[in-house]
Amino acid sequence: MANEPLIEVKDLVVRFPVGSGLKRQYIVPVNHVSFTIAPGEVVALVGESGSGKTTIGRALVRILTPSSGSIHLGGADVTKIRGKALVAYRRQIQMVFQDPYGSLNPVKTVERHMRLPIRKHRQGREGAIGEQIDESLRTVGLTPVSEMRLKFPHELSGGQRQRVAIARALAVKPRVLVADEPISMLDVSIRAEILHLLKQLQQEYSLAYLYITHDLASARYFGDRIMVMYGGQIMEAAPADELVERPRHPYTRLLLAATPGAVHTGPLPETSNRSPNLAEGRVGCPFADRCPHVMAICRTENPPLLEQSAQHQVACHL
Amino acid sequence: MSNHEAILEINDLSVAYGTAKGDVLAVQDLNLRVLPNEIMGLIGESGSGKSTLAYAVMRLLKGSARVVKGSIRILGRDIYAMDKEELRQFRWANLSMVFQSAMNALNPVLTVETQIIDTLLSHRPQLSKSEARDKAYELVDLVRIDRSRITSYPHELSGGMRQRIVIAIAIALEPSLVIMDEPTTALDVVVQRSILDQIKEIQQRAQFSVLFISHDFSLVSQLASRIAIMYAGRVVEVTKARSLMDPEVAHHPYTEGLWRAIPKITGKSVALEGIPGTPPNLLRLPSGCAFHPRCRYAFEPCRTMRPLLQVVEGSEISCHRFVPEEIHHGQ
Numbered sequence: 001m002a003n004e005p006l007i008e009v010k011d012l013v014v015r016f017p018v019g020s021g022l023k024r025q026y027i028v029p030v031n032h033v034s035f036t037i038a039p040g041e042v043v044a045l046v047g048e049s050g051s052g053k054t055t056i057g058r059a060l061v062r063i064l065t066p067s068s069g070s071i072h073l074g075g076a077d078v079t080k081i082r083g084k085a086l087v088a089y090r091r092q093i094q095m096v097f098q099d100p101y102g103s104l105n106p107v108k109t110v111e112r113h114m115r116l117p118i119r120k121h122r123q124g125r126e127g128a129i130g131e132q133i134d135e136s137l138r139t140v141g142l143t144p145v146s147e148m149r150l151k152f153p154h155e156l157s158g159g160q161r162q163r164v165a166i167a168r169a170l171a172v173k174p175r176v177l178v179a180d181e182p183i184s185m186l187d188v189s190i191r192a193e194i195l196h197l198l199k200q201l202q203q204e205y206s207l208a209y210l211y212i213t214h215d216l217a218s219a220r221y222f223g224d225r226i227m228v229m230y231g232g233q234i235m236e237a238a239p240a241d242e243l244v245e246r247p248r249h250p251y252t253r254l255l256l257a258a259t260p261g262a263v264h265t266g267p268l269p270e271t272s273n274r275s276p277n278l279a280e281g282r283v284g285c286p287f288a289d290r291c292p293h294v295m296a297i298c299r300t301e302n303p304p305l306l307e308q309s310a311q312h313q314v315a316c317h318l
Numbered sequence: 319m320s321n322h323e324a325i326l327e328i329n330d331l332s333v334a335y336g337t338a339k340g341d342v343l344a345v346q347d348l349n350l351r352v353l354p355n356e357i358m359g360l361i362g363e364s365g366s367g368k369s370t371l372a373y374a375v376m377r378l379l380k381g382s383a384r385v386v387k388g389s390i391r392i393l394g395r396d397i398y399a400m401d402k403e404e405l406r407q408f409r410w411a412n413l414s415m416v417f418q419s420a421m422n423a424l425n426p427v428l429t430v431e432t433q434i435i436d437t438l439l440s441h442r443p444q445l446s447k448s449e450a451r452d453k454a455y456e457l458v459d460l461v462r463i464d465r466s467r468i469t470s471y472p473h474e475l476s477g478g479m480r481q482r483i484v485i486a487i488a489i490a491l492e493p494s495l496v497i498m499d500e501p502t503t504a505l506d507v508v509v510q511r512s513i514l515d516q517i518k519e520i521q522q523r524a525q526f527s528v529l530f531i532s533h534d535f536s537l538v539s540q541l542a543s544r545i546a547i548m549y550a551g552r553v554v555e556v557t558k559a560r561s562l563m564d565p566e567v568a569h570h571p572y573t574e575g576l577w578r579a580i581p582k583i584t585g586k587s588v589a590l591e592g593i594p595g596t597p598p599n600l601l602r603l604p605s606g607c608a609f610h611p612r613c614r615y616a617f618e619p620c621r622t623m624r625p626l627l628q629v630v631e632g633s634e635i636s637c638h639r640f641v642p643e644e645i646h647h648g649q
Contacts, residue, residue: 048506157596187363192579192592221581258511261536
C-alpha cells in the first residue's frame with residue numbers, strides 16, 4: 001500500500017454554530033485532522049459518541065462542507081466543489097448509514113430504490129437498467145432477484161435492508177465507501193454476514209472504506225488500519241493488529257480495557273469520566289481531563305500526531 | 319442445583335400477544351431459575367422474547383400481552399396470585415428493574431434527590447425525611463456520583479450518570495432480585511464498563527441476584543456466572559459463563575454460532591462466521607426445533623420433534639444432537 005493515496009485529508013476542520021445572536025459560539029467537532037486512505041484499503045475510524053467520527057464521514061462524502069483544510073480524491077481537490085462536480089465526485093464515493101430502517105423509503109420497492117441511483121449515474125443504455133439492478137442485487141446476496149425487486153422495506157429484515165442500502169451505494173461503482181456503523185443496529189447473528197459482504201466487495205472491486213464504528217473488536221476484524229479519535233482529533237493510528245496488541249496512547253488503552261471481551265481486570269485506567277470539551281479555542285490535549293498520566297504541558301499544548309515507529313502514529317506528550 | 323432455594327423460579331411459562339392473526343407466543347414453555355447472589359445472564363436477539371420475559375417477571379405486561387400458562391415465583395411467592403396492594407408492596411422491596419433507557423425511567427420535573435426519597439418513603443413510611451435523605455446520600459455514594467449532584471434534574475446529568483441513578487433507585491430498598499434489561503446498551507464503552515464494574519461490586523457487597531438481559535455475548539460472559547440463551551421464545555441452553563471460552567465444552571448450535579459470529583478483541587484474529595438465515599417470525603415458527611432451518615447440524619428429528627432441555631456436561635441444552643440414539647427410535 002505504498003502507492004499514491006486515493007483519499008488525502010489535510011488539516012480538516014469542521015465547526016458548527018451553537019446558540020444564536022450574541023450568545024452564538026462555535027463548537028469544533030473535527031479539529032485539524034489529517035489522514036490518507038490507499039486504494040482498496042479499509043481504514044477503521046473508532047471513537048465514542050461525540051468524538052467527531054461521523055462528522056468526518058459526512059465531510060468526506062461532502063454532505064457538509066469543511067470549514068478549513070482540504071480533501072483530495074485521486075489528486076483532485078474536492079473540498080469546496082459544488083453542482084456537477086459534486087455529482088461526479090459522488091460517483092466515486094458513497095456512504096452507507098447506520099439505520100437501515102430510516103434510510104429506505106417505506107413506500108418504494110427495492111427496484112425503485114435501485115433505479116434512481118443507477119439511472120442518475122449510469123454510463124450505459126436505458127435498456128440495461130433492469131440488468132444492472134439484477135446484477136447489483138446479486139452482488140450483495142439479495143436473491144432470488146426476481147422476488148427481491150418487488151419487495152417493500154417492511155417486508156425485509158434489518159440485514160436485508162442494509163444489503164439494499166449497500167447495493168444502492170455500489171450502484172454507481174464507487175472507489176470509496178464510507179460505512180457509518182453499518183452493523184450496530186443489526187442482530188448479532190446477522191452482523192458477521194454483513195461484515196463478510198463488505199470484505200468480499202473490498203476484494204472483488206478493490207473498494208476502499210472508511211469504516212466508522214465505536215467497536216474496536218469489529219474495527220480490528222475489518223480494518224487494515226485503525227484510527228482512534230477523541231474530542232475531534234486522532235489520538236493514535238496504526239495497522240489494526242499493531243494497535244490492538246501494542247496500544248501507545250492512554251486513551252486507546254482505556255478503550256481497549258473497556259471493550260467487552262478484553263482481558264483487563266481491575267479499575268479502568270482513567271481519572272474521571274467527563275466528556276471532551278469541543279468548544280472553539282480550547283487548549284491542550286482533549287484527553288487531559290481523564291488521562292491518568294496527565295502532565296502540566298498537556299493542559300496548555302495540544303500534542304501533534306507523530307510517527308513513533310513505522311506506520312504507528314501517536315498524539316501524546318508522553 | 320436443586321438443593322439451592324431459588325430466588326426466581328419460572329415454571330412452564332408461556333406469554334402470548336394477541337394479534338389480528340391470532341395469538342403469538344413470545345415466550346413458550348420456559349423454565350428458568352435464578353439462584354441467591356448470582357448474576358445470571360440472559361442472551362437473545364431481537365424478538366427472542368427476552369424483554370417480554372422480563373416484563374412478565376415484573377408483572378408489567380401491557381396491552382394484549384398476557385401469561386397464558388405456567389407460574390413465576392419470587393422468593394417462593396407466586397406473583398400472579400397477589401392482589402394489587404400486595405404486589406405494590408412486594409415490587410421494588412423484593413424485586414426491581416433497570417430499564418434500557420434511563421432517559422424515560424426518571425421523572426424530568428423532579429430532582430434526583432426527590433425521586434430517591436420518594437421511592438424510599440413510599441415503601442418505608444416509618445422513615446423520617448432526614449433518615450431518607452441520609453439513605454439517599456449513601457445510595458449516590460454507592461454508585462459513585464458526587465453528593466453535590468443529587469439536587470440536579472435528570473436533564474442536567476449525562477446518560478451514564480442517569481443510568482447510575484436508576485440503578486441506585488433500583489437497589490434503594492435492598493431487593494433480592496434486580497432485573498436489568500440492556501442497562502448499558504445506549505452508553506459508550508468506557509462508561510458501560512465502569513457501570514458494569516460497579517454493578518458487580520455493589521452486587522457482591524449488598525448480596526442480591528441479578529437477571530441481566532443483553533444481546534452482547536462478550537459483555538455478559540464477563541459479568542455473569544451463568545448464562546441462559548434464548549431463541550424464538552425458548553431457552554435453548556443454560557451454561558456456565560466460563561464454559562464459553564473453552565472450545566472443549568459442548569454447546570447448543572445456536573450458542574456456538576453466536577460465539578463464532580462476534581469479533582474478538584483478544585487472541586488471534588480468526589475468521590468470523592455468521593449464522594445463515596434470519597431469526598424466525600413468531601407467527602410462522604418452523605416445526606420441531608425452531609433453529610433447524612439455520613442449523614448446520616440439523617438432521618431428521620430436528621424437523622419434526624421439539625428437543626427438551628437436558629443436562630449435557632454440566633450445561634442444560636435442548637438439542638437432538640445430544641440425545642442418545644435409542645430415545646429417537648423409541649418414540
